[in-house]
Amino acid sequence: MARPGFFLPKILKSNAHQGEQPILSCADPKTLESLHWLACYLTTGKHMAFYSSFGTVLLLLAVTAPAALAFGFGGAMAARSGFAPLRWCGKGYTAIVRGVPDIAFFLFFVIALDQGFEWLRHKVKCPDWDMPVRQGSDFVVCDAAKMPLSSSPQWVHESYGFAIAVLTFAIVFGAFAANVLYGAMGTVPRAQIETAEAYGLSHRQTFWRILVPQMWVFALPGLGNLWMILIKATPLLFLLGVEDIVYWARELGSSKTAVFDFPHPDWRLYYFLTLLVFYLALTRVSEVVLSRVNMRLSHGQATVAGDAQRRAA
Amino acid sequence: MKNLILTTAALALSAAMALAESHETTVRLGTEGAYAPYNFINDSGEVDGFERELGDALCAHAALTCKWVTNDWDSIIPNLVSGNYDAIIAGMSITDERKEVVDFSENYTPPSPSAYIALSADADVSGGVVAAQTGTIQANHVVDTGATLLEFPTPDETVSAVRNGEADAAMADKDYLIPIVEGDSDIVFVGGDIPLGGGIGMAFRKSDPELRGKFTAAIQAMKTDGTLNALIKKWLGEASPTF
Numbered sequence: 001m002a003r004p005g006f007f008l009p010k011i012l013k014s015n016a017h018q019g020e021q022p023i024l025s026c027a028d029p030k031t032l033e034s035l036h037w038l039a040c041y042l043t044t045g046k047h048m049a050f051y052s053s054f055g056t057v058l059l060l061l062a063v064t065a066p067a068a069l070a071f072g073f074g075g076a077m078a079a080r081s082g083f084a085p086l087r088w089c090g091k092g093y094t095a096i097v098r099g100v101p102d103i104a105f106f107l108f109f110v111i112a113l114d115q116g117f118e119w120l121r122h123k124v125k126c127p128d129w130d131m132p133v134r135q136g137s138d139f140v141v142c143d144a145a146k147m148p149l150s151s152s153p154q155w156v157h158e159s160y161g162f163a164i165a166v167l168t169f170a171i172v173f174g175a176f177a178a179n180v181l182y183g184a185m186g187t188v189p190r191a192q193i194e195t196a197e198a199y200g201l202s203h204r205q206t207f208w209r210i211l212v213p214q215m216w217v218f219a220l221p222g223l224g225n226l227w228m229i230l231i232k233a234t235p236l237l238f239l240l241g242v243e244d245i246v247y248w249a250r251e252l253g254s255s256k257t258a259v260f261d262f263p264h265p266d267w268r269l270y271y272f273l274t275l276l277v278f279y280l281a282l283t284r285v286s287e288v289v290l291s292r293v294n295m296r297l298s299h300g301q302a303t304v305a306g307d308a309q310r311r312a313a
Numbered sequence: 314m315k316n317l318i319l320t321t322a323a324l325a326l327s328a329a330m331a332l333a334e335s336h337e338t339t340v341r342l343g344t345e346g347a348y349a350p351y352n353f354i355n356d357s358g359e360v361d362g363f364e365r366e367l368g369d370a371l372c373a374h375a376a377l378t379c380k381w382v383t384n385d386w387d388s389i390i391p392n393l394v395s396g397n398y399d400a401i402i403a404g405m406s407i408t409d410e411r412k413e414v415v416d417f418s419e420n421y422t423p424p425s426p427s428a429y430i431a432l433s434a435d436a437d438v439s440g441g442v443v444a445a446q447t448g449t450i451q452a453n454h455v456v457d458t459g460a461t462l463l464e465f466p467t468p469d470e471t472v473s474a475v476r477n478g479e480a481d482a483a484m485a486d487k488d489y490l491i492p493i494v495e496g497d498s499d500i501v502f503v504g505g506d507i508p509l510g511g512g513i514g515m516a517f518r519k520s521d522p523e524l525r526g527k528f529t530a531a532i533q534a535m536k537t538d539g540t541l542n543a544l545i546k547k548w549l550g551e552a553s554p555t556f
Contacts, residue, residue, distance in 0.1 A: 045357030107388065111395050118396070135520040137414050139395045143338070146396065151339040154380070241384065241392075251347065251354060254469035257492035259349045261356045265497075266473050 029261045041262045050248035054278065057234050057245055060162070064169040065227065071174020076181035090178065097175035106239050109168055114147065121145040158242070165240040173230055180222030184215040189302060217297040217306075224290045231282055249275055339378045340524065342368050343398035346383040347467050348489060350548045351404035351513075354383070363548035364402045367421060370540065374531035387447060387466060390414055393516060399524060400517050404486065406450050406510030416519050419529045420512030421541060423554040427451050429503040430490050431475060431482040436503050441481035444471035450510045451484040475500065488549045 026032075026040035041047070078090025097105070119133060122145035129142050143149070148156045188211050196206040237244035253268030298305035344352045346360055355361035360381040372379035382398045393401050393415060407417045427450070429438045443460040445452040446468045455462045463480050465471045471483040472493055482503055494500050515532075517525040535541040542555040 045359075046354060049358045111391065114397070115395055131520075137394045138518045138520040140518070140520045141396065150341055150380075150399070151378075157382075238385065239388075241397075243383075250467070254347070254467065255472065255493075257349055257496050259353065259362070259492060263496065266469075266476070268473075 037262070041264075044262065046248075046252060049243070050245070050252055053243060053245045053248050056162070056242065057237070060166060060169070060234060060237065060242075060244075061231065063166050064173065064230065067166060067170035068173035068177055068226075068230070069223075071170050072177025072179075072181050075174060075178025076185060079178065079182050080185060094175045094178045094182075097172055098179065102172060102233065102236065103239065105172060106168060106236055109171070110164055110240050113164060113167065115139050118145050118147050121147060161241045165237055165242050168240065169230070169233070169236075173226055173233075176226050177223060180219050180226065181215070183222070184219035185211060187218040188214045214301065217294070217301050217303060220290070220294050220297060224286075224294075227286060227290070228283055231279065231286065245275055245278070339380055340372065340400065341380050341382050341398035342372075343382045343384050343389060343393060343401050344368075344403040345386045345389065347386070347469065348404050350488065350492065351486075352402070363544060364404065366548070367535075367541070367544055368402050370535060370544070371528055371531040374534055375527040377527065385466070390516070394518055396518075399521065400515050400528065402515045404489075404513055405516055407512055407514045408450055408510055410453075411516065414519075415516040416522070416525055417514035417516055418525055419532050420514045421532050421535075422513045422545060422549070423556060424508055424510060424512045425549075425554060426487045426506030427454065427484060427509045428487040428490055428506055429482045429484050430472070430494060430500050431503045432478075432499055432501075434501050434503055436482045438482045438484075438503055442479075444474040444480035444483040445485065446471060449485075451486075454507070454509055455484055472500075488553055491550055 026043070029037060029040055032040060075090050075093050078086050079094065081087045081090065118139075118141045122129065122133065122141040125144045126142035131140065133140060148160050192210055192214060193206060196210040201209065234244060235246040238247040249271035250268065253266065253271035255266040256263045294305070295309075299309060300306060344360055344364060346352055346354045348362075350362050352360060352362045352364045360383065365381070368379060368381070384392050384398070386403070389401055389403060389405075390411070392398065401415070405411070407420055411417070429436070429443070431438070437460075439458045439460055441460055442463050443455045443458075444463040444465060445455050447464040447466055452462060452464060463471075463474060465474065468485050468489060471480070471485065474480040475483045476499070487506060490502070494502060515525075515528055517528075532541070535544075536556050545553055545555050
């Protein structure tokens with residue numbers, strides 16, 4: 001039968017612009033012939049939600065990557081700290097989060113985090129509440145402490161879910177990044193640190209001016225891996241209640257009976273092939289960018305790549 | 314005439330009261346959105362189906378403002394008890410196992426039959442591989458019959474498993490399967506109807522008997538005035554059992 005095509009919605013749009021009765025009307029899909037049917041099908045509200053979910057995934061990546069890097073940097077700094085309790089925190093964070101399976105972490109952590117926020121708000125907003133917060137398996141807080149409020153519009157709920165997702169991703173991937181950065185900080189040649197100390201730089205100055213600028217080249221392969229894994233981990237979004245591309249592909253592709261306006265058999269193959277192309281394109285672009293960054297960072301470094309650049313110059 | 318004026322006044326008054334009250338709380342209704350004709354996401358991306366229309370009618374009866382939320386079936390009960398929405402209305406059968414965690418309203422469909430589908434009428438449903446959605450009464454039943462259970466997160470995937478031969482048969486609510494069998498000449502029902510569960514009800518937190526009471530009262534009202542039967546006939550077919 002007809003295959004999904006992306007050139008068709010354009011036809012529909014240009015006609016709709018003319019202000020008169022559009023020639024292509026989607027009012028009664030059952031009477032349409034196949035090409036027209038497909039054009040209407042690919043521009044339903046549900047498909048629009050599918051297209052915009054690609055933006056959701058890209059936005060999540062754009063926000064999560066720096067956030068995870070920040071968590072990782074904090075974790076690595078804590079793990080290197082001379083102050084023992086802080087060091088235990090840093091090491092404990094990486095050990096626990098890296099050791100727990102992602103899915104278990106995502107399912108448990110999001111509900112725990114959400115309940116934690118609500119519990120804090122409950123304590124502040126409803127001090128004279130006399131019922132227990134935990135009643136059997138129920139978690140009950142006063143209406144004012146709900147996060148977000150039950151009466152909030154849908155976009156607030158969606159943004160809140162998205163924010164929780166970013167935070168969870170940042171914590172999980174931050175733990176891996178912390179380990180990568182911790183290793184990279186330990187790889188910067190000892191001679192560099194000794195020279196800095198010989199020049200009389202303080203511990204803090206040595207860290208920020210000598211260690212950090214040089215460690216990135218050692219961290220990059222590990223961080224690049226993490227980025228690739230993060231791209232592929234975004235389908236976990238639906239576990240957190242965010243409707244992402246995989247959710248919509250599954251939902252749109254599943255077979256539709258006559259209850260729907262556009263009944264069709266199981267088309268998941270086509271939808272998932274679209275996702276395959278999307279993910280491959282994304283990882284390919286990432287590979288190109290990462291190799292450029294690596295060239296940049298290797299400049300002047302005492303590494304094989306840095307030496308090669310020096311000889312070529 | 315006097316009577317008419319009085320009735321009109323009473324109606325207007327109750328409507329005004331309902332309106333005033335409805336601003337106080339919003340009830341969030343959780344559903345799966347992947348179980349046509351009970352609940353599904355229609356082509357404009359909104360929750361639609363039997364339970365959408367029923368839920369809206371119940372909220373109107375109980376004078377509540379309701380909002381629809383979709384959630385994956387697997388985590389639909391955990392998210393209810395942790396307060397992310399206030400009620401589940403997702404084709405959920407009333408069972409003793411679920412009653413340990415949540416409380417149900419009065420059932421809004423009579424105990425409805427489940428059925429097997431397969432590519433041929435002589436498929437082995439008691440010794441072969443049978444697909445069912447995770448965490449459903451049908452999945453429990455398949456295990457009890459001694460067949461090998463193949464679980465899927467959505468009911469649609471159980472039907473696909475039958476089509477591609479991964480499973481010998483699939484089991485689900487008959488109301489869900491009827492449109493599938495009608496739309497595909499390869500798929501047939503196997504054996505007769507199997508009654509499972511105590512009908513479908515809305516699920517609430519155990520700590521929320523007040524809301525449960527409101528919805529049970531609304532369901533009873535719709536049973537009495539016949540509107541519920543009309544909805545069942547409209548969405549689940551003329552042959553579906555009514556009250």
